[in-house]
Amino acid sequence: MKENWPKLIFVTLVLSFFTFTFYLYTSTNFIYTKEYNRPIAQRGELIWQKYNCQSCHQMYGLGGYLGPDLTNIISAKGRSEAYVLALVQTGNTQMPSYNLTEDEKKELIEFLKSTDASGVSDPRSFKINLSGMITKNGK
Amino acid sequence: MESENKTGKYFLALALIMLILGLVFGVLAATNYIHPGYSKSWLNFSQLRPIHVSCIVFFILIGASGCVYSGLNFIAPNKIKKPISFIQLGLWLIAIFLILFAYLNSEFGGREYWEFPPKYSIIIAAAWLLFLINFIRVVIKIKKWPVYIWMWMTGIFFFLLTFSENYLWEFPYFREHFVKDMTIQWKVNGSLVGSWNQLVYGTAMFLMEKLTENKKGAKSNLAFRMYFLGLANLMFNWGHHIYTLPTENYIRYVSYIVSMTEWIFLARIIYMFRQTLNEAEKLSHHFPYRFLFASEIWVFLNLMLSLIMSIPAFNLYTHGTQITVAHAMGTTIGINSMILFGACFEFLRRNNSSILKPSKILNFFFWMTQISLFVFWITLIIIGINRGLWQMGPQTDSFSTMMANQSSLFEIFVIAGILLMIAMIAIAVALLNTFFRDTFLKAKVN
Ligand code: HEM
Numbered sequence: 001m002k003e004n005w006p007k008l009i010f011v012t013l014v015l016s017f018f019t020f021t022f023y024l025y026t027s028t029n030f031i032y033t034k035e036y037n038r039p040i041a042q043r044g045e046l047i048w049q050k051y052n053c054q055s056c057h058q059m060y061g062l063g064g065y066l067g068p069d070l071t072n073i074i075s076a077k078g079r080s081e082a083y084v085l086a087l088v089q090t091g092n093t094q095m096p097s098y099n100l101t102e103d104e105k106k107e108l109i110e111f112l113k114s115t116d117a118s119g120v121s122d123p124r125s126f127k128i129n130l131s132g133m134i135t136k137n138g139k
Numbered sequence: 140m141e142s143e144n145k146t147g148k149y150f151l152a153l154a155l156i157m158l159i160l161g162l163v164f165g166v167l168a169a170t171n172y173i174h175p176g177y178s179k180s181w182l183n184f185s186q187l188r189p190i191h192v193s194c195i196v197f198f199i200l201i202g203a204s205g206c207v208y209s210g211l212n213f214i215a216p217n218k219i220k221k222p223i224s225f226i227q228l229g230l231w232l233i234a235i236f237l238i239l240f241a242y243l244n245s246e247f248g249g250r251e252y253w254e255f256p257p258k259y260s261i262i263i264a265a266a267w268l269l270f271l272i273n274f275i276r277v278v279i280k281i282k283k284w285p286v287y288i289w290m291w292m293t294g295i296f297f298f299l300l301t302f303s304e305n306y307l308w309e310f311p312y313f314r315e316h317f318v319k320d321m322t323i324q325w326k327v328n329g330s331l332v333g334s335w336n337q338l339v340y341g342t343a344m345f346l347m348e349k350l351t352e353n354k355k356g357a358k359s360n361l362a363f364r365m366y367f368l369g370l371a372n373l374m375f376n377w378g379h380h381i382y383t384l385p386t387e388n389y390i391r392y393v394s395y396i397v398s399m400t401e402w403i404f405l406a407r408i409i410y411m412f413r414q415t416l417n418e419a420e421k422l423s424h425h426f427p428y429r430f431l432f433a434s435e436i437w438v439f440l441n442l443m444l445s446l447i448m449s450i451p452a453f454n455l456y457t458h459g460t461q462i463t464v465a466h467a468m469g470t471t472i473g474i475n476s477m478i479l480f481g482a483c484f485e486f487l488r489r490n491n492s493s494i495l496k497p498s499k500i501l502n503f504f505f506w507m508t509q510i511s512l513f514v515f516w517i518t519l520i521i522i523g524i525n526r527g528l529w530q531m532g533p534q535t536d537s538f539s540t541m542m543a544n545q546s547s548l549f550e551i552f553v554i555a556g557i558l559l560m561i562a563m564i565a566i567a568v569a570l571l572n573t574f575f576r577d578t579f580l581k582a583k584v585n
Contacts, residue, residue: 006289006367009367013371013374017375020393021326024323024390025313025323027387030318030319032316042315045314045317049247049250052185052186052254053185055185056185059317060381061383061459062321062325062380062459063251064188064251066171066172066184067538069459093179094175094176118318119384119385121383122530123456123458124531129452133391133392133395134382134383134391135388
């Protein structure tokens with residue numbers, strides 16, 4: 001028995017890991033706050049990946065660091081769908097210009113709408129608690 | 140001696156070549172920070188970054204595989220099935236070739252750190268499956284595993300598992316809600332890094348056992364407790380990457396609590412520091428050990444940074460800033476690469492010959508690596524702090540103004556990066572030189 005304690009702990013950890021993973025996969029507690037077309041947005045995410053926008057841009061702070069976070073670009077002040085499409089078409093000093101098809105444009109925009117509808121990425125939207133934990137303002 | 144099993148050496152040599160490529164492309168990518176868009180017409184940042192990161196990831200994965208094979212060959216000489224390992228190596232070569240070719244053609248489709256077209260991941264998974272088979276064939280016959288065999292087993296198994304999980308997004312079900320999708324993605328990324336850390340840290344344990352000839356350490360209860368702490372972190376601490384995602388609170392709490400157990404690692408390093416220094420005194424003439432010692436210092440520095448970043452309140456400031464980059468590169472260079480270098484110095488020499496005594500010049504490059512890495516790391520942290528204060532402040536400056544204000548810091552970052560590249564390439568070339576002399580000129584020498 002004394003010999004076997006590593007095996008026991010190993011099995012316990014692995015089982016908890018799989019339980020946690022399964023729970024995460026099947027949990028449905030995620031909600032959207034705004035409207036958008038789900039299937040088109042799902043394809044849009046693949047467009048985002050196809051052109052590797054993530055190498056310079058972030059979603060919720062995750063991604064490359066050369067350009068700004070784009071989670072909420074669609075609803076940001078002074079920005080619009082047209083603005084995004086124009087910028088993607090022309091590029092800037094760092095950003096390449098992209099020749100998207102009409103379908104791709106629609107899908108990309110719908111994807112950006114879905115990220116916008118999924119929540120707010122600005123870290124200032126959190127409140128800091130005494131325990132060091134954070135909670136969303138207003139929740 | 141004739142049939143010396145060289146399997147591990149071939150993997151280590153390929154790993155070093157990937158390292159050299161990775162370093163060069165790192166500098167090419169970084170130069171975009173001080174000359175915006177300078178490379179846009181030939182290779183833009185969206186190509187350079189994935190080339191850099193993929194080469195580096197392959198360096199670590201292939202290097203760790205080489206270490207495991209070399210270690211196994213000491214534990215159970217000539218038990219590794221060569222045909223399996225050579226097919227594995229061949230698959231890696233094919234994958235590398237196809238992936239680099241895709242990047243050069245701006246073909247992406249994957250996700251962060253794995254931006255290449257997803258179909259190529261099958262080749263990597265196949266190579267890894269062969270590795271798992273080869274490994275199990277050997278270790279199954281070993282009784283009472285020392286902790287490093289547990290760690291290698293864990294690393295190989297969990298890599299395969301999480302690498303497959305890494306592609307679940309191919310099924311629309313997993314892309315139904317963006318936040319859930321991101322949650323799973325960063326669970327995967329955390330565990331993938333945890334898996335290769337098991338391989339690399341296991342190698343460090345193995346090397347220490349070999350160098351100090353203390354066979355008890357790797358079977359002690361303490362070693363196993365530390366292993367389980369590492370494993371728990373591999374499985375459950377990933378949430379500290381996504382504190383700011385609007386996920387459920389339990390995910391934050393689990394990772395916050397699990398991450399904080401890493402203080403135990405820190406305490407252990409401080410507690411053992413005396414012993415580490417004693418060892419250092421005894422073994423410092425030995426080049427492989429010197430790299431292991433350096434990695435311990437980097438573990439200490441990076442642990443302090445990680446612990447701060449893992450407190451959600453601080454994470455609001457550090458997340459999405461160059462502090463994350465400092466953390467990522469600080470650990471992969473300071474810890475993983477140092478251990479892999481140490482292992483290469485040990486494993487790439489022929490049967491105890493001492494070709495790689497620390498010559499003056501190698502010693503110089505060793506110190507150049509450490510010092511430039513320190514400057515590189517600190518500069519990234521400072522850039523990150525500035526950005527963190529900006530993102531939590533009123534943001535009166537625009538994003539591009541905030542970046543432009545830091546241009547002199549970015550210059551220091553790039554210069555330190557160039558020095559780091561030169562120093563690490565020099566060491567890698569010295570190691571490759573030994574390998575090639577040993578392998579291809581052997582017939583003439585003997
Ligand atoms: C062994 C050496 C190196 C390793 C292991 C390494 C590893 C990494 C890793 C893991 C990342 C991803 C970071 C993240 O997304 O948080 C990264 C990104 C990066 N690395 Fe390195 N790196 C190395 C050397 C260098 C050097 C010498 C330079 C040159 C200055 C460099 C420049 C960069 C840049 C510019 C990025 C992209 C950061 C961004 O998105 O803006 N790296 N590296």
